[in-house]
Amino acid sequence: xxxxxxxxxxxxxxxxxxxxxxxxxxxxxxxxxxxxxxxxxxxxxxxxxxxxxxxxxxxxxxxxxxxxxxxxxxxxxxxxxxxxxxxxxxxxxxxxxxxxxxxxxxxxxxxxxxxx
Amino acid sequence: xxxxxxxxxxxxxxxxxxxxxxxxxxxxxxxxxxxxxxxxxxxxxxxxxxxxxxxxxxxxxxxxxxxxxxxxxxxxxxxxxxxxxxxxxxxxxxxxxxxxxxxxxxxxxxxxxxxxxxxxxxxxxxxxxxxxxxxxxxxxxxxxxxxxxxxxxxxxxxxxxxxxxxxxxxxxxxxxxxxxxx
Numbered sequence: 001x002x003x004x005x006x007x008x009x010x011x012x013x014x015x016x017x018x019x020x021x022x023x024x025x026x027x028x029x030x031x032x033x034x035x036x037x038x039x040x041x042x043x044x045x046x047x048x049x050x051x052x053x054x055x056x057x058x059x060x061x062x063x064x065x066x067x068x069x070x071x072x073x074x075x076x077x078x079x080x081x082x083x084x085x086x087x088x089x090x091x092x093x094x095x096x097x098x099x100x101x102x103x104x105x106x107x108x109x110x111x112x113x114x115x116x
Numbered sequence: 117x118x119x120x121x122x123x124x125x126x127x128x129x130x131x132x133x134x135x136x137x138x139x140x141x142x143x144x145x146x147x148x149x150x151x152x153x154x155x156x157x158x159x160x161x162x163x164x165x166x167x168x169x170x171x172x173x174x175x176x177x178x179x180x181x182x183x184x185x186x187x188x189x190x191x192x193x194x195x196x197x198x199x200x201x202x203x204x205x206x207x208x209x210x211x212x213x214x215x216x217x218x219x220x221x222x223x224x225x226x227x228x229x230x231x232x233x234x235x236x237x238x239x240x241x242x243x244x245x246x247x248x249x250x251x252x253x254x255x256x257x258x259x260x261x262x263x264x265x266x267x268x269x270x271x272x273x274x275x276x277x278x279x280x281x282x283x284x285x286x287x288x289x290x291x292x293x294x295x296x297x298x
Contacts, residue, residue, distance in 0.1 A: 042272075045269060046267075049267075068266045071266065072265050072266055072267055075265060076271065079264075079274060081264040082274070082276075083276065086277060089248055089251060089252060089280065090280060090281070092252055092255060093247075093281065096251060102250070102251060104247075105243075105247070107243060108243070108281045110282060110283040114236070115236075115239075116232040116239070
């Protein structure tokens with residue numbers, strides 16, 4: 001939508017919406033923007049860090065200098081590394097259970113009541 | 117009676133015309149005479165009008181002007197609407213007060229609920245960590261409890277992380293057992 005209204009390909013450096021003082025689509029561009037009912041997004045902090053790091057320094061520089069923030073933001077959104085890690089643990093656990101070297105404790109075998 | 121014979125004659129004449137010729141006068145008289153004779157001979161009991169004819173029939177239009185006028189009907193409708201709206205607004209205000217009361221109750225209970233939830237999360241994470249240490253002790257190059265983020269901030273664990281070593285149905289129940297909306 002930004003490209004629809006701001007058309008940077010045809011009119012770059014002309015921030016039309018700020019000039020006219022209107023907010024047609026900038027309110028929905030970032031999760032860290034103002035949300036209805038003041039509800040916060042799950043990756044609000046990571047996105048805020050990344051935007052603050054990468055703002056105003058250009059894409060080439062941002063890709064170099066804000067690598068860690070971007071990686072954290074990506075991980076928060078998609079949890080790729082977390083899921084990979086969990087998968088490996090599960091696979092190893094199943095292998096060990098098949099071999100017979102490991103028995104899951106009662107709270108992992110589904111028999112106990114959940115308690116805080 | 118007269119009509120009957122005339123109608124029959126007309127029908128006979130019409131039928132005759134249809135066939136391409138018409139009855140001659142003599143044949144017409146013969147058919148008429150035969151019918152009259154049959155009627156005069158037997159007294160058949162028929163449903164006849166009373167002697168002297170029927171009484172007078174009031175056949176004039178009867179469209180009485182009655183009821184409310186258009187304007188007053190409109191007024192009654194609008195009045196009912198306004199009354200309904202007044203009732204609705206009053207009840208909505210009452211519902212808003214009740215909703216605020218419910219929210220206040222939730223605010224009062226929040227610390228307790230949040231503390232319970234946090235304790236539960238931490239307990240499950242601790243159990244997972246200990247089990248991971250046991251399971252992955254033979255895997256080379258594995259760092260137990262390794263963090264996936266470069267930051268030191270506390271990142272809330274996702275359901276998969278908490279329920280990783282438990283039966284799959286527990287994860288599904290946690291994720292899909294209660295749906296806020298469908």
